[in-house]
Amino acid sequence: MPNIITHALLAQDAIESIDCPSLTSLIAKYPRVYALGSSGPDFLFYYRILPWEKADKLHDLKNVGNKVHSGRINDFYQSALGVIQTTQDESTREIMTVFLAGHLSHWALDSTAHPYIFAKTGVIGSGETKYWHFRFESMLDTLMVTQVKGFKIENIHMPDFVSSTSQTRKAVAFLYRQIIIDLFEIDIPEKVYEDSLVATTKIAKLLYDPYTLKFPAVQLGEKASGKLWEFSGHMVIGEVDKKHDILNLEHKAWAHPCDDKLVSTESFPELYLKAKDRAMAALYALDGILNSSQPKASLNLITRDLSYDTGMKNSPEMKFYDPIY
Helix, strand or coil: CCCHHHHHHHHHHHHCCCCCHHHHHHHHHCHHHHHHHCCHHHHHHHCCCCCCCCCCCCCCHHHHHHHHHHCCHHHHHHHHHHHHHCCCCHHHHHHHHHHHHHHHHHHHHHHHHHHHHHHHHCCCCCCCCCCHHHHHHHHHHHHHHHHHCCCCHHHCCHHHHHCCCHHHHHHHHHHHHHHHHHHHCCCCCHHHHHHHHHHHHHHHHHHEECCCCCHHHHHHHHHHHCCCCCCHHHCEECCCCCCCCCCCCCCCCEEECCEEEEEECCCHHHHHHHHHHHHHHHHHHHHHHHCCCCCHHHHHHHHCCCCCCCCCCCCCCCCCCCCCC
């Protein structure tokens, strides 16, 4: 998952590039909801993750997040559309629709760029490369903002992209609860989903460090405890990593982590543009479904069950890596 800012940038670029007046105007009505949706299922990973928070053994949102990322992509979006179409309250239906539009842009970027990120960062969650995935993605945010878009990182307030109102949280929680019951027969109370959305905003505030003030102190603590990058790897900082070619602007060859015969020299900005096209296609399909000019199943022609992690359907195990660090 490229980090919060990059996903929000992609979502905005996609909606500004399509000619769908009804969908565009609906998103303009709820811009914060669209930005929140662009973080996709990642909000599930923020539930009670801080060291001082007691784990909730009854409600494993991390497990749900992994399930959503790894498969049943078509089923997820078909289920979501079904929930939206049967919801009577207009404002709730609108919020869910806008959130789903952003969610589709998240899928578009993940399914396109994640193979590159995994290839360059190795196995996630274990061994020497345990935290490299997040470290890499956080620097992608910094580089996309400063080098690709030409903005100042301090002018892009990351927590705003995942902020939400009580009304939004209730709508998203209702949507997600129904989908997860439908797909995995896991019934998690809506309050838990709402709490996870609140946690996402709080943690985004902790991780946003545009002037690189908190980062050095955090790294000192991590070094002392032997857990370098455990928390700092998630921080979006102002200081640019000049040592590593994170964006692959040198076009070094990299192999798909599931198949070393699939070799590419694409840079991240090139992958970003491909993802934008994929997001636009998904938004056009969504607009057609909403105005009844296309059947729900038409979205399957875009999503094609391509997983967020590998960009493949029924992908084999990831085992081919060439870490950049």
